[in-house]
Amino acid sequence: MNTKNILLIEDCMLDAILIKESLQEKGSKCNINLFDDGFEALIHLENTLKTNSQEIPNLIIANEDLIHINGENLLNKIKSYSNFFIPVVILTSKRNIDKPSFNKNSCCYISKPLEVKNFIKVFQEIKHYWLTLFN
Numbered sequence: 001m002n003t004k005n006i007l008l009i010e011d012c013m014l015d016a017i018l019i020k021e022s023l024q025e026k027g028s029k030c031n032i033n034l035f036d037d038g039f040e041a042l043i044h045l046e047n048t049l050k051t052n053s054q055e056i057p058n059l060i061i062a063n064e065d066l067i068h069i070n071g072e073n074l075l076n077k078i079k080s081y082s083n084f085f086i087p088v089v090i091l092t093s094k095r096n097i098d099k100p101s102f103n104k105n106s107c108c109y110i111s112k113p114l115e116v117k118n119f120i121k122v123f124q125e126i127k128h129y130w131l132t133l134f135n
Contacts, residue, residue, distance in 0.1 A: 003029040009062040022123035038069030
């Protein structure tokens with residue numbers, strides 16, 4: 001597996017640590033850029049896309065309930081980028097997800113599991129699908 005770049009936007013540090021550990025488990029080569037603020041993450045993403053950097057993410061994982069910018073606003077901004085084909089996983093603490101109002105750029109909308117074991121398992125599955133099979 002080649003080194004994969006992940007843009008992680010998560011303001012809960014405990015969740016961020018669990019996500020990073022799950023994605024880097026079993027020797028996976030992941031370069032994870034962690035931001036706890038959606039605005040800073042968008043600036044980083046814009047700069048990375050403009051420079052055609054080696055750091056262009058293969059996957060974006062973002063908390064829906066960020067303080068300064070929520071998941072829907074984040075996706076709307078990302079949607080405005082031309083030629084944007086990076087999968088986005090939106091995480092939520094909500095238990096009931098009817099039909100999310102997110103646009104087509106949202107590839108996945110997931111409720112965060114409450115148990116650590118299940119939380120880790122979800123991110124191992126995300127890694128397998130989005131970074132191994134899809135990317």
